[in-house]
Amino acid sequence: MTFDQGAAPKPVPRLILFAGHAGTGKTTLAKRAMPLISARTGQDFFFLDKDTAYGRFSAHVMELTTGNADDRDSPFYLENLRDLEYAGLIDIVRENLELNVNVVLVGPFSREIRSGLMFDPAGLGLPASIHTRLAWIDLSPEEARRRMVLRADPRDTWKLAHWDDYVQRRIAPPVNPLIRRFDNTTFDAAEFDLLIEHLIS
Numbered sequence: 081m082t083f084d085q086g087a088a089p090k091p092v093p094r095l096i097l098f099a100g101h102a103g104t105g106k107t108t109l110a111k112r113a114m115p116l117i118s119a120r121t122g123q124d125f126f127f128l129d130k131d132t133a134y135g136r137f138s139a140h141v142m143e144l145t146t147g148n149a150d151d152r153d154s155p156f157y158l159e160n161l162r163d164l165e166y167a168g169l170i171d172i173v174r175e176n177l178e179l180n181v182n183v184v185l186v187g188p189f190s191r192e193i194r195s196g197l198m199f200d201p202a203g204l205g206l207p208a209s210i211h212t213r214l215a216w217i218d219l220s221p222e223e224a225r226r227r228m229v230l231r232a233d234p235r236d237t238w239k240l241a242h243w244d245d246y247v248q249r250r251i252a253p254p255v256n257p258l259i260r261r262f263d264n265t266t267f268d269a270a271e272f273d274l275l276i277e278h279l280i281s
Contacts, residue, residue: 091123092211094182095173096279097198099189100217101250102239103224103231105264107131109217109272110186116276117184126176130187133172134165135235150234153246166192170204177207193253213279214259221247223265 096117098110107129118125138161143149151157169187176183192198193214202208219227225243228236239246253259260278262271 090180092209093177093180093207094121094123094125094211094213094280095177095201095206096125096182096184097189097212097214098184098186098217099193099198099214099253101188101190101219101224102236103228104217104219105227106186106188106217109215109262109264110184112272113215113276113279114184117280120276121182121280123182125182125184128169128172128183128185130165130169131235133169138165148238150237152235153238153242170206174206177210190249190251193259194251196254196256199256199258212258213281214253214256215275215279216253216259216261218261218263219265221250 098106098113100106110127110129114125114127138152138157139149141161142151142157145160146154146156148154166187166189169185173183173185189198192204193216197203198214199212201210201212225240228240253261260275262275
């Protein structure tokens with residue numbers, strides 16, 4: 081009986097997060113990055129967006145409880161649904177990583193980044209050996225508001241109606257070697273290439 085001792089070990093699974101505040105272009109940039117990341121790593125990725133995963137569910141729950149299906153930022157939503165949505169996303173990420181499936185994750189994750197939890201896979205209940213990189217998408221409050229008005233997404237209704245309260249919750253991410261910031265005011269191809277290199281490094 082012989083054994084194949086030359087088989088290459090499986091690569092460490094990757095978690096790549098595109099985070100940032102509403103209206104910054106996280107999802108658009110993540111989708112633009114996906115083929116570049118796959119081409120440069122030679123690996124496939126599972127794409128997971130918070131709004132796709134929980135948008136319809138949260139709208140239904142908020143309609144039943146508050147009568148406002150588009151509410152994603154009121155104290156009621158933040159106290160009763162927000163953390164459950166994020167926990168569910170992490171559960172989906174965990175299942176994929178444990179199956180050695182790479183993940184590109186999209187969502188604000190501002191609390192988790194500000195607290196440092198997003199830089200601690202074990203603290204999130206994820207495999208400790210994963211390869212984690214984060215992209216924080218920057219945009220000024222004024223430009224983010226302008227883009228939210230233009231896209232006319234009902235989920236932005238509460239933010240726009242309570243802008244002064246909402247903007248107080250916007251944070252700057254902590255300095256950490258796992259995170260790279262990208263200013264999306266005007267798309268810069270060279271800076272985007274540097275971001276991709278960081279995410280696969």
